[in-house]
Amino acid sequence: MNWHSLSIDQTLKELKTRAEGLSGVEAQRRLAEHGPNEIRKGREISPLRIFLAQFNDFLIYLLLAAAVLSVAVGFLPGSEPEYTEAALILLIVLANGIFGFVQDYRAEKAMQSLRKLATPEARVLRDGKKVTLRAAELVPGDVILIGQGNRIPADARLLEAHSLETTEASPTGESATVAKQRAPVDEDAPLAQRSNMVFMNTDAVRGRAKAVVVATGMDTEVGAIAAEIERAEQPRTPFQEEVDRLGKQIGYGILGLIGAVASVQYFFTETGLLTIILVAVTLAVAAVPEGLPAVVTLALALGSQRMIRQNALVRRLSVVESLGSVDAILTDKTGTLTENQMTVKRLYFSSRVYEVTGEGTKPEGDFRLDGKPVPAEALEPLLVCGAVANDAERSEESGKAGYSGDPTEVALLVAAAKAGIDPEAERLHEVPFSSERKRMTVIAKKKSSRRWPI
Numbered sequence: 001m002n003w004h005s006l007s008i009d010q011t012l013k014e015l016k017t018r019a020e021g022l023s024g025v026e027a028q029r030r031l032a033e034h035g036p037n038e039i040r041k042g043r044e045i046s047p048l049r050i051f052l053a054q055f056n057d058f059l060i061y062l063l064l065a066a067a068v069l070s071v072a073v074g075f076l077p078g079s080e081p082e083y084t085e086a087a088l089i090l091l092i093v094l095a096n097g098i099f100g101f102v103q104d105y106r107a108e109k110a111m112q113s114l115r116k117l118a119t120p121e122a123r124v125l126r127d128g129k130k131v132t133l134r135a136a137e138l139v140p141g142d143v144i145l146i147g148q149g150n151r152i153p154a155d156a157r158l159l160e161a162h163s164l165e166t167t168e169a170s171p172t173g174e175s176a177t178v179a180k181q182r183a184p185v186d187e188d189a190p191l192a193q194r195s196n197m198v199f200m201n202t203d204a205v206r207g208r209a210k211a212v213v214v215a216t217g218m219d220t221e222v223g224a225i226a227a228e229i230e231r232a233e234q235p236r237t238p239f240q241e242e243v244d245r246l247g248k249q250i251g252y253g254i255l256g257l258i259g260a261v262a263s264v265q266y267f268f269t270e271t272g273l274l275t276i277i278l279v280a281v282t283l284a285v286a287a288v289p290e291g292l293p294a295v296v297t298l299a300l301a302l303g304s305q306r307m308i309r310q311n312a313l314v315r316r317l318s319v320v321e322s323l324g325s326v327d328a329i330l331t332d333k334t335g336t337l338t339e340n341q342m343t344v345k346r347l348y349f350s351s352r353v354y355e356v357t358g359e360g361t362k363p364e365g366d367f368r369l370d371g372k373p374v375p376a377e378a379l380e381p382l383l384v385c386g387a388v389a390n391d392a393e394r395s396e397e398s399g400k401a402g403y404s405g406d407p408t409e410v411a412l413l414v415a416a417a418k419a420g421i422d423p424e425a426e427r428l429h430e431v432p433f434s435s436e437r438k439r440m441t442v443i444a445k446k447k448s449s450r451r452w453p454i
Contacts (some may be wrong), residue, residue: 021125059245376419
């Protein structure tokens with residue numbers, strides 16, 4: 001369906017929904033029909049697969065070959081199987097595999113725990129009320145509310161747009177922001193020119209909007225990209241390539257040495273063929289570096305533990321050496337490395353800096369100047385500004401009071417609530433926040449007779 005070429009009324013009709021959103025019952029029915037709004041993960045990594053992966057190395061193949069030769073030589077006349085040596089080699093291989101497995105499995109479990117903590121949320125209209133849900137619960141036909149700083153939770157057709165701009169580098173590759181509007185566009189418009197659509201895993205950098213979800217999960221544009229990635233092969237790390245190359249060099253060197261010794265014995269001495277074979281096998285077993293894989297794994301594990309102490313989680317041991325070559329790591333922490341919760345700690349008003357006590361979204365705390373409590377009324381003009389020029393809302397969900405909206409704006413509402421300020425206002429006009437203006441402007445009309453200090 002070319003949703004971008006349809007009018008708003010046609011879109012709502014095709015999706016069998018309304019601008020006020022779906023009912024809770026209908027949303028549950030569609031969730032069962034379409035499945036969760038999630039990008040399908042690649043093949044789940046099982047403990048057995050992680051364990052077997054520890055032995056996928058040329059050096060390990062050399063050790064296993066040495067163990068087999070140690071036993072096989074005993075079947076030659078006049079020789080005895082070297083069961084002890086073979087057992088020691090196998091013990092080293094097994095211990096190395098178990099050690100690497102423990103490290104990788106613990107990292108994989110930690111990554112799964114982090115994914116649960118990073119579950120995105122969305123503001124949705126359900127039964128005509130604004131609620132905050134896990135993005136995975138969205139279904140086609142849901143009406144979502146988008147604000148500055150929000151990550152778009154699904155592909156959606158815009159119903160309203162107020163100075164909305166998004167970044168769409170993930171689906172289109174374009175780094176510049178894209179201005180959005182709600183009018184239909186040409187049916188043949190490429191993805192980058194569908195200005196009335198927003199796409200999953202892109203970000204709203206300016207303005208606000210209301211949109212109806214048209215695709216979720218693997219049916220989204222980013223889902224199509226994920227499907228392509230699934231079919232791509234995972235390259236080996238540079239360290240794995242180097243270790244594999246070293247193993248092959250050792251193997252070829254051993255074969256060359258055996259060939260040279262065997263040739264000298266055969267052509268220049270009267271040594272029997274059986275003795276030549278025994279010497280060749282002995283050289284092969286002795287030349288294999290049994291301790292090298294264990295030393296490599298131990299060194300990587302020690303590096304991994306040092307990184308963990310610095311709060312850096314390594315998913316696979318093989319990348320530790322690659323990470324050691326990194327000079328700087330750049331990351332956006334908002335909502336990913338934190339709880340996505342902010343608190344007003346200081347206020348600057350009338351050329352003075354006031355301290356605010358309390359944490360999180362609890363409207364409990366007081367205001368202090370030079371360590372001494374001050375009446376909240378002294379700060380009302382500033383606090384009312386922060387509460388009125390604000391898109392966040394106080395909401396009641398599941399019988400529990402809370403806030404929904406951008407974390408910065410929620411923090412401003414909470415700060416006002418600490419002073420007992422909850423202004424009710426009808427917004428007449430607004431100029432959304434932008435990086436150029438560095439401010440949001442609102443013209444509002446009081447709904448109640450309660451006096452505002454401004």
